[in-house]
Amino acid sequence: MRRAALSLRLRLVIQLFGIAAVLAIVLYLTVRTVADQAAEATQDGVLGAATLAIAERLQGGEVGVGLDLPYEAFSILGSISADRVFYRIDADGVPLTGYDDLPRPDQGGGEIAASVAPVFYTRPFRDTEVRIAAVGRTVLVARRPVPVMVMVAQTRQGQEAIAARVANRAAALGLGSFALAAALSLLTAGSVLRPINRLAEAVGRRGPNDLRAVDHPTPVELRPLVFSLNGFIARLRGALSRTETFIAEAAHHIRTPLATVRARAEIALRQSRSEPTREALRAVIRAVEESSRSAGQLLDHATVIYRSDRLTEAPVDLAPLIDGVAAGFAPTADLKDLALRVAGTEAPVIVQGDRPLLESALRNLLDNAVKYSPEETAIDLTLARDGGQAVITVADRGRGLSGEGAAQLSERFRRGSNAGDVVGSGLGLTIVSEVAAAHGGLFELDEREGGGTCARFSLPLA
Amino acid sequence: MRFLLVEDNADLAASVAERLRLDGHGVDRAATLAETRDCLAAASYDLILLDISLPDGDGRDFLAAERRAGRDTPIIVMTARAAVVDRVDVLDLGADDYVTKPFDFAELEARCRAVLRRRGVALQTVQQFAGLIFNPLNATVRVGDELRELRNRELRLLEILMAAPGRIFSKNQICDRLFSYAESVTDNAIEVYVGRLRRKLDGSGARIETVRGIGYRLTAP
Numbered sequence: 001m002r003r004a005a006l007s008l009r010l011r012l013v014i015q016l017f018g019i020a021a022v023l024a025i026v027l028y029l030t031v032r033t034v035a036d037q038a039a040e041a042t043q044d045g046v047l048g049a050a051t052l053a054i055a056e057r058l059q060g061g062e063v064g065v066g067l068d069l070p071y072e073a074f075s076i077l078g079s080i081s082a083d084r085v086f087y088r089i090d091a092d093g094v095p096l097t098g099y100d101d102l103p104r105p106d107q108g109g110g111e112i113a114a115s116v117a118p119v120f121y122t123r124p125f126r127d128t129e130v131r132i133a134a135v136g137r138t139v140l141v142a143r144r145p146v147p148v149m150v151m152v153a154q155t156r157q158g159q160e161a162i163a164a165r166v167a168n169r170a171a172a173l174g175l176g177s178f179a180l181a182a183a184l185s186l187l188t189a190g191s192v193l194r195p196i197n198r199l200a201e202a203v204g205r206r207g208p209n210d211l212r213a214v215d216h217p218t219p220v221e222l223r224p225l226v227f228s229l230n231g232f233i234a235r236l237r238g239a240l241s242r243t244e245t246f247i248a249e250a251a252h253h254i255r256t257p258l259a260t261v262r263a264r265a266e267i268a269l270r271q272s273r274s275e276p277t278r279e280a281l282r283a284v285i286r287a288v289e290e291s292s293r294s295a296g297q298l299l300d301h302a303t304v305i306y307r308s309d310r311l312t313e314a315p316v317d318l319a320p321l322i323d324g325v326a327a328g329f330a331p332t333a334d335l336k337d338l339a340l341r342v343a344g345t346e347a348p349v350i351v352q353g354d355r356p357l358l359e360s361a362l363r364n365l366l367d368n369a370v371k372y373s374p375e376e377t378a379i380d381l382t383l384a385r386d387g388g389q390a391v392i393t394v395a396d397r398g399r400g401l402s403g404e405g406a407a408q409l410s411e412r413f414r415r416g417s418n419a420g421d422v423v424g425s426g427l428g429l430t431i432v433s434e435v436a437a438a439h440g441g442l443f444e445l446d447e448r449e450g451g452g453t454c455a456r457f458s459l460p461l462a
Numbered sequence: 463m464r465f466l467l468v469e470d471n472a473d474l475a476a477s478v479a480e481r482l483r484l485d486g487h488g489v490d491r492a493a494t495l496a497e498t499r500d501c502l503a504a505a506s507y508d509l510i511l512l513d514i515s516l517p518d519g520d521g522r523d524f525l526a527a528e529r530r531a532g533r534d535t536p537i538i539v540m541t542a543r544a545a546v547v548d549r550v551d552v553l554d555l556g557a558d559d560y561v562t563k564p565f566d567f568a569e570l571e572a573r574c575r576a577v578l579r580r581r582g583v584a585l586q587t588v589q590q591f592a593g594l595i596f597n598p599l600n601a602t603v604r605v606g607d608e609l610r611e612l613r614n615r616e617l618r619l620l621e622i623l624m625a626a627p628g629r630i631f632s633k634n635q636i637c638d639r640l641f642s643y644a645e646s647v648t649d650n651a652i653e654v655y656v657g658r659l660r661r662k663l664d665g666s667g668a669r670i671e672t673v674r675g676i677g678y679r680l681t682a683p
Contacts (some may be wrong), residue, residue: 126590248543252515255542256471259564263477266567269638270484278634285643294566330558331572334614335642376613 016185028174035166047133048118051152060140065091086153262288275374299425307440313352319345336375344383350462361435364428365394372398389458397452406445464506510537580589591668593683605666624681631661632677
């Protein structure tokens with residue numbers, strides 16, 4: 001089994017969402033790192049200043065190192081946060097004052113002593129972690145240089161609080177930017193796919209018989225698709241037109257010899273006196289008539305289906321249409337001495353419709369009436385308005401319906417159970433009901449009072 | 463009636479011509495549009511029976527050209543194309559009527575008559591027998607000063623008998639021309655029409671005589 005291809009939209013949206021998510025995470029991490037570094041730098045600045053302030057106050061002497069602790073240095077530290085402050089001063093590697101368990105820097109005292117700027121490091125201390133600034137100085141004690149190291153430490157709660165706040169903000173920023181990017185990616189997917197949808201719509205809106213080339217404005221990327229679509233349409237159009245030509249040719253090649261057969265059979269019938277031969281010739285003529293009628297109605301039926309799909313609706317005046325069709329049938333009706341009475345065609349009755357289809361329906365109704373009417377009866381063809389409907393009724397004095405309704409008799413190739421020996425294809429009423437349906441109309445068959453059939457064909461008035 | 467039959471299929475043309483001659487019509491044949499023009503230049507016709515697919519052109523173009531040129535000899539198109547659209551097409555081009563192949567000759571004749579009647583053509587087809595003047599085109603008989611209308615089957619029956627007065631026509635011969643081949647007809651049906659026609663001919667001296675066991679003939683005293 002072939003897997004259904006993932007929709008372009010889904011593909012695009014998933015990829016854009018992925019990119020948005022990665023960018024949001026990178027943004028979050030960057031903001032956090034920068035904020036952490038900034039907070040640390042602030043603390044280091046203050047710690048360094050305090051350390052240097054203490055180192056300034058170191059004094060040499062004859063007996064030892066003197067120190068006047070500058071308390072303002074500690075108050076600076078206290079002002080930036082409520083963190084606890086520790087200090088330790090070593091002279092010659094031996095704790096002089098302060099917390100003597102405060103960790104010393106990893107480097108040797110000599111290096112520290114040589115540097116003017118403080119060194120910073122973070123160490124665990126007691127129950128917490130502290131940031132420590134250390135600076136070394138050399139003090140002369142009894143004219144002997146003694147290395148002194150000053151360390152000032154501060155707990156990191158304040159900095160951690162800042163970091164947590166910044167992290168929250170960064171997370172919100174990351175989520176916000178992700179949401180924004182996601183929304184934009186949905187819009188982008190929509191706008192990128194819009195030309196495809198428009199093309200699909202334009203092609204989909206066409207009726208099955210609209211075989212013009214697609215000249216919808218399309219982006220460059222879709223042109224190969226449109227190009228091959230048009231190629232396909234052109235081939236289909238060619239095939240259809242060859243089929244139409246073929247049908248016309250076939251009709252010609254079949255009907256012409258059939259006409260010869262019929263004419264010859266009629267001539268032979270005139271000349272023959274042998275009753276079996278005459279009966280055979282009559283059968284030949286009936287068969288020719290039946291096959292030509294079937295061929296004609298199959299063609300009509302195909303035309304009806306073909307045209308119903310793309311109904312070319314235009315205003316049609318039913319009155320002259322009915323008069324014309326009735327005039328066309330008059331000679332045929334006359335052969336059976338049938339009176340064809342037309343009423344209601346004095347004034348125009350306009351409907352929206354396809355004239356050849358309406359004519360085809362009307363011809364089939366009249367054809368049925370003429371076929372099934374006993375000679376010297378009348379067929380009443382009436383046009384009337386009834387509410388918003390134009391109603392054509394064809395009433396004959398034929399053999400009626402034998403209990404079957406329009407729905408049954410309109411089935412393809414279905415013929416009434418009382419059709420008897422009358423030649424027919426069973427497609428006539430199918431054509432009528434299909435034309436009615438295509439025009440939003442209605443086709444009904446009723447028994448006529450006093451015998452016969454009344455066919456009612458109604459269409460919405462224009 | 464005098465027909466010009468334009469049909470390129472030799473078999474069909476021969477059959478149709480023979481069939482029309484059996485009914486007493488004159489028929490000239492043309493197989494191409496060129497021959498058609500030659501015939502029309504040399505003689506005049508009551509009706510042209512025109513096929514559409516011809517070797518040297520489309521019958522519809524010929525039809526349109528004739529009408530454009532103002533020549534209005536009635537034209538009935540014989541078409542093998544039965545589609546609705548084709549039918550509308552030929553009438554719009556100026557054809558008087560059309561028949562779809564294969565056609566019923568009785569119907570063709572009825573259509574020809576209808577076309578000529580519609581055109582108001584004064585044909586030299588009025589036939590006289592005894593005190594009877596018969597106009598098949600208008601479907602009337604005149605007896606003295608009285609004009610009597612004939613129904614279609616009475617008209618055709620009289621046409622058959624008038625074609626050869628005195629000759630006996632069998633019931634079969636009459637049946638073939640009066641009824642469609644799809645109908646099952648009893649001998650009784652013919653008698654009904656004979657009876658009616660006799661009443662229409664009353665007082666003209668013309669008489670339809672029953673030849674027992676054979677058929678009917680038209681006689682005058």
